[in-house]
Amino acid sequence: MYDTVITSARLIDGSGSEERSADIAIKDGVIVEVGKVDGLTTRTIDADGALVTPGFVDIHTHYDGQVSWDSELQPSVAHGVSTVVMGNCGVGFAPCRPSDRDRLVELMEGVEDIPGAALAEGLTWRWESFEQYLDALDAVPRSIDVCAQVTHDALRVYVMGEPGARGAAASGEHIADMRRLASQALDAGAIGISTGRSENHKSATGHDTPARFAATEELVGIAAALRGRDRGIFQVVSDFGMSDRETFDREFDRIEAVGRSAGRPVSVSCIERFAVPDQWRWIAQRAQRATDSGVPINLQVGVRAIGVLLGLNATFHPFMGFPSYKAISHLPLDERVAEMRRADFKARLLSETSEPVAGDGSPIPPMADQLLAALDLVATRLFRLGKHPDYEPSAERSLAAEASMAGRPALDVVYDALLEQGGHELLYLPLFNYSSGNLDTVAEMLRHPLALSALSDGGAHVGTVCDASFPTYMLMHWGRDRDDGLGLTRAVEMQTSRNARFIGLSDRGTIQPGKRADINVIDIDNLALERPYLVDDLPAGGKRLLQRASGYLHTMVAGVDVIVDDTRTAELPGRLVRSGQQTSSR
Numbered sequence: 001m002y003d004t005v006i007t008s009a010r011l012i013d014g015s016g017s018e019e020r021s022a023d024i025a026i027k028d029g030v031i032v033e034v035g036k037v038d039g040l041t042t043r044t045i046d047a048d049g050a051l052v053t054p055g056f057v058d059i060h061t062h063y064d065g066q067v068s069w070d071s072e073l074q075p076s077v078a079h080g081v082s083t084v085v086m087g088n089c090g091v092g093f094a095p096c097r098p099s100d101r102d103r104l105v106e107l108m109e110g111v112e113d114i115p116g117a118a119l120a121e122g123l124t125w126r127w128e129s130f131e132q133y134l135d136a137l138d139a140v141p142r143s144i145d146v147c148a149q150v151t152h153d154a155l156r157v158y159v160m161g162e163p164g165a166r167g168a169a170a171s172g173e174h175i176a177d178m179r180r181l182a183s184q185a186l187d188a189g190a191i192g193i194s195t196g197r198s199e200n201h202k203s204a205t206g207h208d209t210p211a212r213f214a215a216t217e218e219l220v221g222i223a224a225a226l227r228g229r230d231r232g233i234f235q236v237v238s239d240f241g242m243s244d245r246e247t248f249d250r251e252f253d254r255i256e257a258v259g260r261s262a263g264r265p266v267s268v269s270c271i272e273r274f275a276v277p278d279q280w281r282w283i284a285q286r287a288q289r290a291t292d293s294g295v296p297i298n299l300q301v302g303v304r305a306i307g308v309l310l311g312l313n314a315t316f317h318p319f320m321g322f323p324s325y326k327a328i329s330h331l332p333l334d335e336r337v338a339e340m341r342r343a344d345f346k347a348r349l350l351s352e353t354s355e356p357v358a359g360d361g362s363p364i365p366p367m368a369d370q371l372l373a374a375l376d377l378v379a380t381r382l383f384r385l386g387k388h389p390d391y392e393p394s395a396e397r398s399l400a401a402e403a404s405m406a407g408r409p410a411l412d413v414v415y416d417a418l419l420e421q422g423g424h425e426l427l428y429l430p431l432f433n434y435s436s437g438n439l440d441t442v443a444e445m446l447r448h449p450l451a452l453s454a455l456s457d458g459g460a461h462v463g464t465v466c467d468a469s470f471p472t473y474m475l476m477h478w479g480r481d482r483d484d485g486l487g488l489t490r491a492v493e494m495q496t497s498r499n500a501r502f503i504g505l506s507d508r509g510t511i512q513p514g515k516r517a518d519i520n521v522i523d524i525d526n527l528a529l530e531r532p533y534l535v536d537d538l539p540a541g542g543k544r545l546l547q548r549a550s551g552y553l554h555t556m557v558a559g560v561d562v563i564v565d566d567t568r569t570a571e572l573p574g575r576l577v578r579s580g581q582q583t584s585s586r
Contacts, residue, residue, distance in 0.1 A: 002027050002041040003559060006521065009052035012489055013511040014496035019489065024052065026517040029558035029573075034511060047521055050553055053492045054511050055082025055144075055518030056471040057499040059267075059452060060235075060300055062112045062460035063146065064092045069122040069539065071142040071572050075468040075546045076458040078568070080475075082518035082557045083577065084458060085503055087149030089237050090196030090211050093123065094133030094150070095158040095181060101125060103157060103165055103203075110204040111196070112460035113315055118542030130185035134576060141572035143562045145518075147503065147579070149235065150185035152178075152195035152211040152222060165210050175221035182225035189578025191503050192233035192264075193222060197251065200239055216254050220261035227263045231504040231579050234262050235300075238269045238283055245282065252286045259295040265502060269455060270299035270445055271306060277435045280445065287450055298502060300454035301445040303474040304391045305430030308464040309545060310382070312336060312423045313534050315463030318382075318414055321354035321372050337423035340415075350411055371429075379403065379410035383428045384417065385531050391428075391473065392439050399427070426532060439477075446478065446486060446494070452502055453494040462544035466532040471495055472549045476527050488524070504579055517559035520552065527551030 004026040011022040013034070025033035025041070058076055061084045066073070076084055086092075091111050093104055105123070109116035127133040130150050137146065155178045156164040164170070170178070182193055201209050211218075226232045236255055259266040268287065272280045287297040310317045313333055319325045328339050339345050354372040371378050379400035383393045395401060403413040418425055433442050445451055458468035479491030486494070500509030508516045532547040548566065555563035560573035 002032070002037075002039060004043045004045060004517075005037050005041040006045045006047050006052060006519070007037070008049060009047040009521070010049055010524075011052050011511060012492045014054040014492055015510045015512070016489065016493045016497070024511060024519070026519075026559045029517055029560070031511055031513055031515050031517050034513060045521060045554060051488070051522045051524040052511065053080070053520045053522065054496040054509055054515075055520055055555065055557065056080045056495045057083045057085075057503070057505070057509060058454075058456050058458060058468075058471065058495075059085045059499050059503055060088050060454040060456060061086050061458035061468070062088060062091070062108075062114070063458060064148070065108060065114060065119045065123050066459050067137055067140070067142065067146055068124045068126075071140065072568065073143050073146070073459075073574075075466065076456070077143045077555070077562055078547070078552070078566070079469050079472040079549055080520045080522070080552055080555055081144060081458075081468075081471055082555065083145040083147065083500070083505070083508060085147045085149065085191055086459070087151050087190075088194050088235055089198070089201070090152040090194050090209060092149070092151035092154045094127055094130040094154060096154060097128060097158060098125070100157050100161070104154060106204040107153060107209065110206075111201040111209060112457070113464055114460060114462055115538060115540070115542035116204055117540035118538035120540070122539035130181065130190065131188040134188050134190070134578065138576040142574040143568070143572055144557055144574040145577045146574065147191040147505075147577045149192045149194045150182055150190045152193065152214070153209055155181055155222065156210040156214070165207075167208055167210060167213050169215065170218045175218050178218070178222050179225045182222050186225060186229065186232055186579070189576070189581055190232075191577075191579045192235060193225065194235040195219065195222075196237045198237045198239045201237070216257055219254055220257050223258040223262040227261065229264065232262075232264050233503060234258055234264060234266045236266060236268045239271070239273070243276070248279065248282055249286075252283070255297065256286075256290050256295055259290060259297055265296045265298060267298045267300050267452060267454075267502070270301050270451075271432045271455075272435055272441045272445075273432055274435050280441070284445075284448055284450070291450060297450070298452050299445065299448060299450045301448070301451045302433060302442070302455035302467070303446065303453060303470045303478060304439060304442060305434040306432035306455070306467070307428055307430035307434070309385075309426045309466065309532060310418075310429055311426045311534070312418055313543060314426065314545070316368060317418060318372065318375055318378065318411070319349060319354075319418070321357045321369075322349050322352045323355060324349040324352060326355070333423050337419055340419055346415060350409075350415065375414070376400070376410050378429065379414055381429055381434075382414060385426060385428050387531055388528050389428070389531055391430075391477070393428070395437050424534070443478070443482075443484065451494070452499060454499075462538070462542075464545075466545040466547045469529055469547045469549065472527065472529055475522070475524070476529070480524060480527070505577065517556055519554070519556045521554040523551040523553055
């Protein structure tokens with residue numbers, strides 16, 4: 001007697017094998033038969049030609065705070081994801097002394113654009129050590145499984161206190177303590193270690209992240225906690241040395257040193273940057289050379305442009321630094337919109353120049369001021385998303401092109417566009433992976449043999465980004481729609497078995513007997529993304545962007561439906577996954 005049998009499936013099993021027709025039988029949360037299934041079952045799902053895939057494994061999220069109060073893990077659960085990895089970019093909440101809680105909140109708020117008030121109210125802080133953090137997570141049922149990495153910034157603050165938070169050099173004793181704590185975290189089930197050396201990441205008080213200038217000795221000393229283990233990864237953010245190749249190479253030398261010290265796989269983010277469009281090739285070349293020499297370095301690649309959504313209720317919009325807007329910024333949205341629709345107000349605002357919004361302790365990155373100073377140019381890269389967002393819009397669809405055709409100033413059109421939908425309109429500004437005005441470079445990145453489908457940032461940048469929909473977009477755009485895409489087989493393999501294998505989870509990622517029944521049943525012909533929308537459901541009334549998809553007939557975690565017909569069920573089969581201790585059923 002099976003619990004569930006899925007019949008007449010178009011099966012892409014995640015292994016890289018081509019699509020085939022098959023039935024899938026599930027018992028006690030485990031796949032037990034694949035092929036022609038006979039026998040009794042409690043439930044039958046007639047897939048009727050729908051695409052059946054493993055649940056997606058998202059290896060780059062920032063749910064570190066959200067998991068302590070939230071069981072839903074939206075928006076990831078809405079996009080076929082059954083397992084997420086958090087603790088990326090070096091920022092996290094464990095280990096943490098009570099005296100350092102505010103400091104780590106400020107860090108996460110600034111780096112990942114998660115409202116500090118929401119974190120301060122929502123975090124339960126039922127831990128000090130990383131082991132206690134995992135125990136706290138393990139006690140809470142949730143929609144999908146979560147894996148955690150131990151983070152360099154948290155280790156540094158815990159060991160060094162205020163000097164460590166401000167970037168002071170670590171002594172040999174400090175490094176030994178960080179390595180010991182990292183090793184304990186790995187023993188407790190951490191999936192790996194992460195660090196961040198980004199030039200753009202700042203705390204909410206405008207300070208560099210604690211590990212920003214950590215010496216090579218510190219990095220390799222912490223990485224040594226992985227040495228001799230048969231599992232564990234090390235993750236690094238790559239937006240450093242953006243001005244010249246020499247600086248970049250010095251930084252990448254450190255990444256290679258980390259890999260040699262760890263003796264385990266490293267992953268590094270790989271993004272095409274507008275200012276240095278060839279930098280991603282530098283990353284890929286160095287990663288390939290290191291891998292060929294026995295130091296495996298994989299590339300975390302996003303599946304579309306890395307962009308921001310601008311709106312009057314979002315974190316950022318083009319007029320937030322204008323004096324007239326600042327004078328009304330405290331008003332409720334409907335009152336702001338009413339003021340902005342007055343012709344005299346509009347004329348006055350458009351005659352002004354933006355004042356700085358970054359600096360002086362602001363967590364808003366300096367790039368914001370650069371964008372505000374070049375709004376006419378920015379308008380050439382601003383687009384309406386529409387009801388079903390187009391994430392590869394042509395230049396002819398930009399607001400600047402619309403203004404040119406109408407014989408109007410570009411900012412005049414941008415201004416009016418922000419007021420549409422009662423001021424709820426969101427404008428799309430692709431920043432990275434879009435220097436050529438299309439996604440051709442992304443296609444090249446995704447085809448690289450070291451590429452991992454990643455960088456969704458689920459749970460982060462909640463007021464400017466909603467890229468947790470990456471898995472759906474991967475399947476739609478690169479699997480189904482683009483003539484020169486990857487095809488469905490590879491689009492599935494990259495975000496199932498490849499990611500699961502990289503992070504060391506052997507019990508999921510493919511639809512094969514003995515594997516966990518993490519399964520998607522998808523109406524692939526009608527799979528679509530809806531436009532993002534803002535909600536105020538975070539603790540302390542904080543706002544975040546969510547995005548729905550249509551076409552997910554079933555998403556199962558350990559054989560239990562968490563999504564049926566694009567709607568969340570009440571089921572909470574997800575748990576913490578400890579590295580080396582994962583099981584195939586709950």
